[in-house]
Amino acid sequence: MTSWTAFDEAVRARRRAMVEEFIPFLRLDTVSQQPARVRAGAEWLVAAMRRCDLAPRVLETGGNPTVFGEWRVPGAPQTLLIYCHFDVKPAPPAAWLQPSPFEPVLRRGLAEEGAPPVALGSIADDALAQHYLYARGASDDKGPIWAHLQALELMHRLGMTPTVNVKLVLEGEEEIGTRSFLIRPQCRWTCVS
Amino acid sequence: MSLDVRLVKNQRIDKVYRRLLDHIRGQGFVVIESADAPLPDELRGRAIRVVERHGYDPAKTSLDLPVAHRVIEAVERAHGGARAVRLPTLGGSVPLWAFTDILGLPTLVIPYANANNRQHGPNEHLRLDHLFQGVRTTAQLLMDLGRA
Numbered sequence: 001m002t003s004w005t006a007f008d009e010a011v012r013a014r015r016r017a018m019v020e021e022f023i024p025f026l027r028l029d030t031v032s033q034q035p036a037r038v039r040a041g042a043e044w045l046v047a048a049m050r051r052c053d054l055a056p057r058v059l060e061t062g063g064n065p066t067v068f069g070e071w072r073v074p075g076a077p078q079t080l081l082i083y084c085h086f087d088v089k090p091a092p093p094a095a096w097l098q099p100s101p102f103e104p105v106l107r108r109g110l111a112e113e114g115a116p117p118v119a120l121g122s123i124a125d126d127a128l129a130q131h132y133l134y135a136r137g138a139s140d141d142k143g144p145i146w147a148h149l150q151a152l153e154l155m156h157r158l159g160m161t162p163t164v165n166v167k168l169v170l171e172g173e174e175e176i177g178t179r180s181f182l183i184r185p186q187c188r189w190t191c192v193s
Numbered sequence: 194m195s196l197d198v199r200l201v202k203n204q205r206i207d208k209v210y211r212r213l214l215d216h217i218r219g220q221g222f223v224v225i226e227s228a229d230a231p232l233p234d235e236l237r238g239r240a241i242r243v244v245e246r247h248g249y250d251p252a253k254t255s256l257d258l259p260v261a262h263r264v265i266e267a268v269e270r271a272h273g274g275a276r277a278v279r280l281p282t283l284g285g286s287v288p289l290w291a292f293t294d295i296l297g298l299p300t301l302v303i304p305y306a307n308a309n310n311r312q313h314g315p316n317e318h319l320r321l322d323h324l325f326q327g328v329r330t331t332a333q334l335l336m337d338l339g340r341a
Binding site: 015018078080083091092098101112128135138144160163 | 247248249286287288291292298305306307309310311312313314315316317318319320321322323324325327328329330331332334335336337338339340
Protein backbone atom coordinates (compact mmCIF):
# COMPACT_ATOMS: atom_id res chain seq x y z
CA MET A 1 0.00 0.00 0.00
CA THR A 2 1.12 3.49 -0.73
CA SER A 3 2.09 5.54 2.30
CA TRP A 4 0.17 8.69 1.57
CA THR A 5 1.01 10.06 4.96
CA ALA A 6 4.68 10.17 3.99
CA PHE A 7 3.90 11.64 0.57
CA ASP A 8 1.59 14.31 1.96
CA GLU A 9 4.19 15.24 4.55
CA ALA A 10 6.82 15.52 1.82
CA VAL A 11 4.52 17.84 -0.16
CA ARG A 12 3.95 19.96 2.94
CA ALA A 13 7.66 20.21 3.59
CA ARG A 14 8.30 21.29 0.01
CA ARG A 15 5.58 23.91 -0.41
CA ARG A 16 7.89 26.92 -0.25
CA ALA A 17 10.53 25.34 -2.47
CA MET A 18 7.82 24.39 -4.96
CA VAL A 19 6.81 28.03 -5.30
CA GLU A 20 10.39 29.33 -5.35
CA GLU A 21 11.43 26.90 -8.07
CA PHE A 22 8.26 27.53 -10.11
CA ILE A 23 8.85 31.28 -10.35
CA PRO A 24 11.79 31.10 -12.81
CA PHE A 25 9.59 29.04 -15.17
CA LEU A 26 6.92 31.76 -15.05
CA ARG A 27 9.54 34.44 -15.73
CA LEU A 28 10.21 32.88 -19.13
CA ASP A 29 7.92 34.72 -21.55
CA THR A 30 7.16 31.71 -23.71
CA VAL A 31 4.58 33.51 -25.84
CA SER A 32 3.80 31.21 -28.78
CA GLN A 33 4.64 33.86 -31.36
CA GLN A 34 8.21 34.27 -30.00
CA PRO A 35 10.01 31.10 -31.12
CA ALA A 36 13.32 31.87 -29.39
CA ARG A 37 11.58 32.46 -26.08
CA VAL A 38 9.49 29.29 -26.39
CA ARG A 39 12.67 27.36 -27.13
CA ALA A 40 14.24 28.76 -23.96
CA GLY A 41 11.22 27.40 -22.12
CA ALA A 42 11.79 23.98 -23.68
CA GLU A 43 15.40 24.02 -22.48
CA TRP A 44 14.32 25.01 -18.99
CA LEU A 45 11.92 22.07 -18.95
CA VAL A 46 14.58 19.64 -20.15
CA ALA A 47 16.78 20.66 -17.22
CA ALA A 48 13.89 20.34 -14.76
CA MET A 49 12.87 16.96 -16.14
CA ARG A 50 16.43 15.71 -16.00
CA ARG A 51 16.32 16.27 -12.25
CA CYS A 52 13.27 13.97 -12.17
CA ASP A 53 15.16 11.32 -14.16
CA LEU A 54 12.65 11.50 -17.01
CA ALA A 55 15.18 11.17 -19.87
CA PRO A 56 13.88 14.38 -21.46
CA ARG A 57 14.47 15.37 -25.04
CA VAL A 58 13.38 18.11 -27.37
CA LEU A 59 11.33 16.95 -30.34
CA GLU A 60 11.62 19.21 -33.37
CA THR A 61 8.37 19.89 -35.17
CA GLY A 62 9.34 22.50 -37.72
CA GLY A 63 7.78 25.10 -35.46
CA ASN A 64 8.06 25.51 -31.71
CA PRO A 65 9.49 22.34 -30.18
CA THR A 66 7.79 19.77 -27.99
CA VAL A 67 9.48 18.34 -24.90
CA PHE A 68 9.15 14.64 -24.25
CA GLY A 69 10.05 12.66 -21.15
CA GLU A 70 9.18 9.28 -19.73
CA TRP A 71 9.39 6.95 -16.75
CA ARG A 72 9.40 3.36 -17.88
CA VAL A 73 8.24 0.95 -15.23
CA PRO A 74 9.40 -2.66 -15.75
CA GLY A 75 6.41 -4.96 -15.95
CA ALA A 76 3.81 -2.20 -16.19
CA PRO A 77 1.53 -3.15 -19.11
CA GLN A 78 -0.21 0.21 -19.37
CA THR A 79 0.98 3.70 -20.10
CA LEU A 80 -0.41 7.04 -19.00
CA LEU A 81 0.35 9.85 -21.42
CA ILE A 82 0.21 13.30 -19.85
CA TYR A 83 -0.18 16.20 -22.27
CA CYS A 84 0.34 19.85 -21.33
CA HIS A 85 1.74 22.91 -23.06
CA PHE A 86 4.36 25.43 -22.03
CA ASP A 87 3.67 28.20 -24.54
CA VAL A 88 1.41 30.98 -23.34
CA LYS A 89 -0.94 33.61 -24.72
CA PRO A 90 0.43 37.12 -25.31
CA ALA A 91 0.05 39.29 -22.22
CA PRO A 92 -0.04 43.05 -22.90
CA PRO A 93 1.02 44.41 -19.48
CA ALA A 94 -1.24 47.49 -19.50
CA ALA A 95 -4.30 45.59 -18.28
CA TRP A 96 -2.44 43.76 -15.49
CA LEU A 97 -2.48 44.98 -11.91
CA GLN A 98 1.27 44.32 -11.61
CA PRO A 99 4.24 45.73 -13.54
CA SER A 100 4.85 42.64 -15.66
CA PRO A 101 2.86 39.46 -16.33
CA PHE A 102 6.24 37.70 -16.38
CA GLU A 103 7.33 38.89 -12.95
CA PRO A 104 5.14 36.75 -10.68
CA VAL A 105 3.28 38.35 -7.78
CA LEU A 106 1.68 36.69 -4.76
CA ARG A 107 -1.53 37.96 -3.18
CA ARG A 108 -3.82 36.63 -0.50
CA GLY A 109 -6.99 37.21 -2.48
CA LEU A 110 -7.95 38.57 -5.85
CA ALA A 111 -6.09 41.46 -7.46
CA GLU A 112 -9.33 42.93 -8.77
CA GLU A 113 -10.70 43.05 -5.23
CA GLY A 114 -7.71 45.00 -4.00
CA ALA A 115 -5.59 42.25 -2.44
CA PRO A 116 -2.07 43.75 -2.30
CA PRO A 117 1.12 42.00 -3.40
CA VAL A 118 2.80 40.00 -0.63
CA ALA A 119 6.48 39.02 -0.51
CA LEU A 120 7.00 35.26 -0.50
CA GLY A 121 9.40 35.57 2.41
CA SER A 122 6.73 37.12 4.62
CA ILE A 123 4.25 34.26 4.16
CA ALA A 124 4.24 31.41 6.68
CA ASP A 125 4.42 27.94 5.14
CA ASP A 126 0.96 27.03 6.40
CA ALA A 127 -0.53 30.15 4.83
CA LEU A 128 0.93 29.55 1.35
CA ALA A 129 -2.05 27.50 0.18
CA GLN A 130 -4.36 30.47 0.65
CA HIS A 131 -2.29 32.66 -1.66
CA TYR A 132 -2.69 33.28 -5.38
CA LEU A 133 0.27 33.35 -7.73
CA TYR A 134 -0.25 35.93 -10.48
CA ALA A 135 1.63 35.47 -13.77
CA ARG A 136 0.90 34.62 -17.39
CA GLY A 137 0.89 30.85 -17.66
CA ALA A 138 0.43 30.27 -13.91
CA SER A 139 -2.73 28.25 -14.56
CA ASP A 140 -2.55 27.74 -18.34
CA ASP A 141 -0.56 25.64 -18.48
CA LYS A 142 2.69 25.87 -16.54
CA GLY A 143 1.04 25.24 -13.16
CA PRO A 144 -0.23 21.79 -14.14
CA ILE A 145 3.17 20.96 -15.69
CA TRP A 146 4.83 21.97 -12.47
CA ALA A 147 2.42 19.85 -10.40
CA HIS A 148 3.23 16.80 -12.54
CA LEU A 149 6.99 17.34 -12.31
CA GLN A 150 6.86 17.91 -8.57
CA ALA A 151 4.82 14.74 -8.10
CA LEU A 152 7.30 12.73 -10.15
CA GLU A 153 10.29 14.18 -8.31
CA LEU A 154 8.77 13.42 -4.90
CA MET A 155 7.81 9.91 -5.96
CA HIS A 156 11.39 9.27 -7.07
CA ARG A 157 12.72 10.57 -3.80
CA LEU A 158 10.32 8.51 -1.71
CA GLY A 159 10.87 5.33 -3.71
CA MET A 160 7.29 5.26 -5.00
CA THR A 161 7.18 3.44 -8.33
CA PRO A 162 4.22 4.23 -10.60
CA THR A 163 1.93 1.35 -11.52
CA VAL A 164 1.91 2.59 -15.11
CA ASN A 165 4.55 3.79 -17.54
CA VAL A 166 4.47 7.55 -17.77
CA LYS A 167 5.02 9.64 -20.89
CA LEU A 168 4.98 13.42 -20.78
CA VAL A 169 4.30 15.37 -23.95
CA LEU A 170 4.74 19.09 -23.40
CA GLU A 171 3.88 21.13 -26.44
CA GLY A 172 5.11 24.59 -27.46
CA GLU A 173 2.41 25.63 -29.93
CA GLU A 174 -0.91 24.85 -28.26
CA GLU A 175 -1.99 28.47 -28.08
CA ILE A 176 -1.58 28.93 -31.84
CA GLY A 177 -3.42 25.83 -32.93
CA THR A 178 -0.86 23.03 -32.61
CA ARG A 179 -0.02 23.76 -36.21
CA SER A 180 3.40 22.18 -36.68
CA PHE A 181 3.37 19.16 -34.43
CA LEU A 182 0.33 17.46 -35.84
CA ILE A 183 0.37 18.54 -39.44
CA ARG A 184 3.80 17.14 -40.32
CA PRO A 185 3.24 13.44 -40.94
CA GLN A 186 6.65 12.41 -39.63
CA CYS A 187 5.79 14.02 -36.31
CA ARG A 188 2.57 12.17 -35.76
CA TRP A 189 3.34 10.92 -32.31
CA THR A 190 5.67 8.22 -33.48
CA CYS A 191 7.85 9.06 -30.52
CA VAL A 192 5.11 8.50 -27.99
CA SER A 193 3.49 5.33 -29.25
CA MET B 194 -12.72 40.22 -36.15
CA SER B 195 -12.39 36.61 -35.15
CA LEU B 196 -15.02 33.90 -35.23
CA ASP B 197 -14.72 30.94 -32.88
CA VAL B 198 -16.68 27.79 -33.59
CA ARG B 199 -16.82 25.03 -30.97
CA LEU B 200 -17.27 21.61 -32.53
CA VAL B 201 -18.84 18.53 -30.99
CA LYS B 202 -18.38 14.87 -31.78
CA ASN B 203 -19.10 13.84 -35.38
CA GLN B 204 -18.62 17.36 -36.70
CA ARG B 205 -15.61 17.83 -38.96
CA ILE B 206 -13.71 21.06 -39.11
CA ASP B 207 -13.46 21.20 -42.92
CA LYS B 208 -17.19 20.76 -43.37
CA VAL B 209 -18.10 23.29 -40.67
CA TYR B 210 -15.65 25.78 -42.21
CA ARG B 211 -17.19 25.36 -45.66
CA ARG B 212 -20.67 25.82 -44.24
CA LEU B 213 -19.62 28.94 -42.38
CA LEU B 214 -18.32 30.44 -45.63
CA ASP B 215 -21.52 29.40 -47.39
CA HIS B 216 -23.51 31.24 -44.75
CA ILE B 217 -21.41 34.37 -45.18
CA ARG B 218 -21.87 34.18 -48.96
CA GLY B 219 -25.59 33.70 -48.37
CA GLN B 220 -25.61 37.12 -46.69
CA GLY B 221 -24.40 38.67 -49.94
CA PHE B 222 -20.65 38.83 -49.27
CA VAL B 223 -17.81 37.61 -51.44
CA VAL B 224 -15.29 35.51 -49.51
CA ILE B 225 -11.59 35.95 -50.22
CA GLU B 226 -9.64 33.02 -48.76
CA SER B 227 -6.24 34.67 -48.83
CA ALA B 228 -4.54 37.07 -46.46
CA ASP B 229 -2.78 38.99 -49.23
CA ALA B 230 -4.84 38.59 -52.42
CA PRO B 231 -5.75 42.05 -53.78
CA LEU B 232 -9.23 43.38 -53.13
CA PRO B 233 -10.88 44.51 -56.40
CA ASP B 234 -12.43 47.98 -56.14
CA GLU B 235 -15.87 46.68 -57.07
CA LEU B 236 -15.86 44.34 -54.04
CA ARG B 237 -14.97 47.05 -51.53
CA GLY B 238 -17.50 46.98 -48.71
CA ARG B 239 -18.99 43.64 -49.65
CA ALA B 240 -16.12 41.20 -49.24
CA ILE B 241 -14.99 39.11 -46.27
CA ARG B 242 -11.34 38.12 -46.13
CA VAL B 243 -10.13 35.01 -44.26
CA VAL B 244 -6.79 36.15 -42.85
CA GLU B 245 -6.03 33.16 -40.65
CA ARG B 246 -7.72 29.88 -40.03
CA HIS B 247 -6.77 27.18 -37.61
CA GLY B 248 -8.35 24.48 -35.54
CA TYR B 249 -8.92 20.78 -35.54
CA ASP B 250 -11.57 18.11 -35.19
CA PRO B 251 -13.37 17.63 -31.87
CA ALA B 252 -12.70 14.78 -29.44
CA LYS B 253 -14.92 12.85 -27.10
CA THR B 254 -14.28 10.09 -24.57
CA SER B 255 -17.17 8.51 -22.72
CA LEU B 256 -17.18 8.87 -18.95
CA ASP B 257 -18.82 5.45 -18.86
CA LEU B 258 -15.61 3.64 -19.90
CA PRO B 259 -13.94 1.57 -17.15
CA VAL B 260 -10.76 3.65 -17.49
CA ALA B 261 -12.79 6.84 -16.94
CA HIS B 262 -14.20 5.36 -13.74
CA ARG B 263 -10.69 4.54 -12.55
CA VAL B 264 -9.45 8.05 -13.26
CA ILE B 265 -12.43 9.57 -11.48
CA GLU B 266 -11.94 7.29 -8.47
CA ALA B 267 -8.25 8.19 -8.24
CA VAL B 268 -9.02 11.91 -8.44
CA GLU B 269 -11.64 11.51 -5.71
CA ARG B 270 -9.25 9.57 -3.48
CA ALA B 271 -6.68 12.34 -3.94
CA HIS B 272 -9.29 14.81 -2.68
CA GLY B 273 -10.21 12.95 0.47
CA GLY B 274 -13.17 11.24 -1.13
CA ALA B 275 -14.90 14.42 -2.32
CA ARG B 276 -17.06 13.75 -5.36
CA ALA B 277 -15.46 14.84 -8.63
CA VAL B 278 -17.33 17.26 -10.87
CA ARG B 279 -17.99 15.34 -14.08
CA LEU B 280 -18.45 17.27 -17.28
CA PRO B 281 -19.09 15.03 -20.30
CA THR B 282 -17.98 17.77 -22.69
CA LEU B 283 -15.78 20.85 -22.33
CA GLY B 284 -15.56 23.81 -24.67
CA GLY B 285 -12.07 24.94 -25.59
CA SER B 286 -9.23 24.27 -27.99
CA VAL B 287 -6.87 21.49 -26.99
CA PRO B 288 -5.60 19.07 -29.64
CA LEU B 289 -7.21 16.04 -28.04
CA TRP B 290 -8.25 14.54 -31.36
CA ALA B 291 -4.60 13.59 -31.84
CA PHE B 292 -4.92 11.20 -28.93
CA THR B 293 -8.43 9.97 -29.60
CA ASP B 294 -8.36 9.79 -33.39
CA ILE B 295 -4.70 9.19 -34.31
CA LEU B 296 -3.60 7.10 -31.33
CA GLY B 297 -7.04 5.72 -30.52
CA LEU B 298 -6.64 6.46 -26.81
CA PRO B 299 -9.32 7.32 -24.27
CA THR B 300 -8.49 10.90 -23.28
CA LEU B 301 -9.71 12.77 -20.23
CA VAL B 302 -9.07 16.35 -19.17
CA ILE B 303 -8.37 16.92 -15.47
CA PRO B 304 -8.20 20.67 -14.78
CA TYR B 305 -5.80 21.51 -11.94
CA ALA B 306 -6.28 25.27 -11.68
CA ASN B 307 -8.94 27.14 -9.74
CA ALA B 308 -12.00 27.86 -11.86
CA ASN B 309 -11.64 31.66 -11.70
CA ASN B 310 -8.03 31.65 -12.89
CA ARG B 311 -8.54 34.19 -15.73
CA GLN B 312 -6.41 32.26 -18.21
CA HIS B 313 -5.78 34.08 -21.52
CA GLY B 314 -6.77 37.39 -19.88
CA PRO B 315 -5.04 39.93 -17.69
CA ASN B 316 -4.31 38.93 -14.07
CA GLU B 317 -4.14 35.21 -14.73
CA HIS B 318 -3.36 33.40 -11.51
CA LEU B 319 -3.15 30.04 -9.77
CA ARG B 320 -4.31 29.41 -6.23
CA LEU B 321 -1.38 27.66 -4.56
CA ASP B 322 -3.64 25.19 -2.79
CA HIS B 323 -4.56 23.92 -6.24
CA LEU B 324 -0.88 23.52 -7.14
CA PHE B 325 -0.19 21.49 -3.99
CA GLN B 326 -3.36 19.46 -4.46
CA GLY B 327 -2.39 18.86 -8.08
CA VAL B 328 0.86 17.24 -6.96
CA ARG B 329 -1.14 14.75 -4.91
CA THR B 330 -3.61 14.16 -7.77
CA THR B 331 -0.83 13.28 -10.20
CA ALA B 332 0.82 10.94 -7.72
CA GLN B 333 -2.49 9.24 -6.94
CA LEU B 334 -3.19 8.67 -10.64
CA LEU B 335 0.25 7.17 -11.19
CA MET B 336 -0.03 4.88 -8.18
CA ASP B 337 -3.64 3.78 -8.76
CA LEU B 338 -4.27 3.51 -12.50
CA GLY B 339 -2.20 0.36 -13.09
CA ARG B 340 -3.35 -1.40 -9.96
CA ALA B 341 -5.12 -4.69 -10.63
